[in-house]
Each structure stands twice: as C-alpha cells, then as structure tokens.
Amino acid sequence: MEIDALVFDILGTLVDEPAGIRAGIRAAAPRADTDELVKLWQDHIETEQRRIVDGERPYATSDVLDREAAQLIAGRRNPEKLATIGQRLPPWPDTVEGLARLAKHFPLIGLSNASRSALLRINAHAGLRWHQALSAEDAQTYKPDPAVYELAVKVAKTSPERLLMVAAHAWDLRGAQSVGLRTAYVARPVGDPPKPGDRFDFHADGLADLADQLGERHA
The missing domain is CATH 1.10.150 (DNA polymerase; domain 1)
Structure with a gap:
C-alpha cells in the first residue's frame, strides 16, 4: 500500500x-x-x-x-x-504530538464538516497544524456525501487509493470508502465504532499506534 x-x-x-x-x-x-x-x-x-x-x-x-x-x-x-x-474544543491528549509525528512522513489534510471560519478557530484553539485544511463548505454538503471526500482527492492530485482517511467514526470511513480512499479507524471514547461487517485498512488505539503501524508498513 x-x-x-x-x-x-x-x-x-x-x-x-x-x-x-x-x-x-x-x-x-x-x-x-x-x-x-x-x-x-x-x-x-x-x-x-x-x-x-x-x-x-x-x-x-x-x-x-x-x-x-x-x-x-x-x-x-x-x-x-x-x-x-x-x-472551542480541546484536543485529545495524543493529538498534537501524534500529528507532528505523522507530519514528518506524510502530508496531512484536515477534512471537516465545520465551516471555513469555524475550522479556522477550531484549529487555532486546539493547536492543530495542517499542510492543508478543507471544509465541507467548499462542497456545499456534509460528510458522508462523496463530494466532500473528493475535495481531498482534488487537492492531493492523486488517486483515491493513495489517500488514507483517518477517523473515529465508522460512518465517516464508509463514506471515504465510497470514493476509493483507504481507511484507518482510530478508537476514541466518543466515536462510532466499526460494525462486524466493516473492513478498514487499519485499526489503531490512538495516533501513536497509527504512526507505529504506518512506520512498520513503510520500514
């Protein structure tokens, strides 16, 4: 992969x-x-x-x-x-460090249902740093509409299967799969866990675990 x-x-x-x-x-x-x-x-x-x-x-x-x-x-x-x-939402304890670690090896794209202006303030308040932050506002709809995920494909200028969607919501990952993205489920206390029929490429306990798994795959 x-x-x-x-x-x-x-x-x-x-x-x-x-x-x-x-x-x-x-x-x-x-x-x-x-x-x-x-x-x-x-x-x-x-x-x-x-x-x-x-x-x-x-x-x-x-x-x-x-x-x-x-x-x-x-x-x-x-x-x-x-x-x-x-x-004004707090980051999870592993978020900032995890993003920094992953950013050493991959471009990071934020893809949110939040509006452009809300996304700006959410990122600033939580200390989130991206190579690119995309709002569903640009597609005039919300995830899991395929049009939102296609925003990331267009920005990355690559094929969908070369993008990995990371989310704590199984419904979000299913939406990403509908346009061909790879998927990584990250467990959070407030997420939407996978159902027995879900098949995601990665299952991680947090961002550190995801970074470890990606590192092993690319070692």
Missing part, C-alpha cells in the same frame, strides 16, 4: 467535541443538566446535516446549524454566547 497523504476527520477524532460543548454550556448555565443539553445539541446537528445530505434541506453552514442548536438549548440564556462553543 502506497500512501501519498493522510486525510483526517477533526470533530471527535482529533478534538473532544462533547467535552468542549459541555464546558461551554456549563459556563453559560452552571445549573443546567449539561449531559441532556449536549445530547440535544449533537442530535440537532446530526439530524440537520443528514437532512442536507439527503436533499431535504438546502445547504447551510455549520455556523448556521450551531446557532440553531444554541437557540434550541438557550431558554432564557444568551444564544449568541452559546453559538460559538463548538469552536
């Missing part, structure tokens, strides 16, 4: 999205049931992104969906303050 570049999902794979949203809600509403509100937030985002992919709703950026989610959970609180909590 020859790999020209690694393509990374960001939300959930490199940053702990639920923890960041929970912290933002707790700061705005200390007495609220944060777990319930985090679930309400994430369910809204997932539902609306799915509707957009299925053609049931015109494309709207992640900023718009975040504002809707904020309004949904705001009650008497300030929805404007809540609307940007999805841009």
Whole structure:
C-alpha cells in the first residue's frame, strides 16, 4: 500500500467535541443538566446535516446549524454566547504530538464538516497544524456525501487509493470508502465504532499506534 497523504476527520477524532460543548454550556448555565443539553445539541446537528445530505434541506453552514442548536438549548440564556462553543474544543491528549509525528512522513489534510471560519478557530484553539485544511463548505454538503471526500482527492492530485482517511467514526470511513480512499479507524471514547461487517485498512488505539503501524508498513 502506497500512501501519498493522510486525510483526517477533526470533530471527535482529533478534538473532544462533547467535552468542549459541555464546558461551554456549563459556563453559560452552571445549573443546567449539561449531559441532556449536549445530547440535544449533537442530535440537532446530526439530524440537520443528514437532512442536507439527503436533499431535504438546502445547504447551510455549520455556523448556521450551531446557532440553531444554541437557540434550541438557550431558554432564557444568551444564544449568541452559546453559538460559538463548538469552536472551542480541546484536543485529545495524543493529538498534537501524534500529528507532528505523522507530519514528518506524510502530508496531512484536515477534512471537516465545520465551516471555513469555524475550522479556522477550531484549529487555532486546539493547536492543530495542517499542510492543508478543507471544509465541507467548499462542497456545499456534509460528510458522508462523496463530494466532500473528493475535495481531498482534488487537492492531493492523486488517486483515491493513495489517500488514507483517518477517523473515529465508522460512518465517516464508509463514506471515504465510497470514493476509493483507504481507511484507518482510530478508537476514541466518543466515536462510532466499526460494525462486524466493516473492513478498514487499519485499526489503531490512538495516533501513536497509527504512526507505529504506518512506520512498520513503510520500514
């Protein structure tokens, strides 16, 4: 297997999205049931992104969906303050070092459902460094629509099978497979684990484990 570049999902794979949203809600509403509100937030985002992919709703950026989610959970609180909590997400403990290690051997491409402006702030807050960061906004749809993964193929100017998609979400990896990308599942506490029928090229406990496996394959 020859790999020209690694393509990374960001939300959930490199940053702990639920923890960041929970912290933002707790700061705005200390007495609220944060777990319930985090679930309400994430369910809204997932539902609306799915509707957009299925053609049931015109494309709207992640900023718009975040504002809707904020309004949904705001009650008497300030929805404007809540609307940007999805841009202040902590990295997983192995993320920054793992990316730096992998970057010594491969070009790294971030591929996120976050809007261009949100992606800029997510990267800055979490200290994520890329050779290229791509937003689904450029495809006017969301993963797992094949058009989003094709953004990475076009930027890399290589064949899909020479790109390795890295994600903690099996649904994301299935979407990447639909356009021919290789796949690497990285286990995270908040991810979507593989089902028995899934066949991914790599299964890793974290970025260090993935780097070890890739190093062995290319030794």
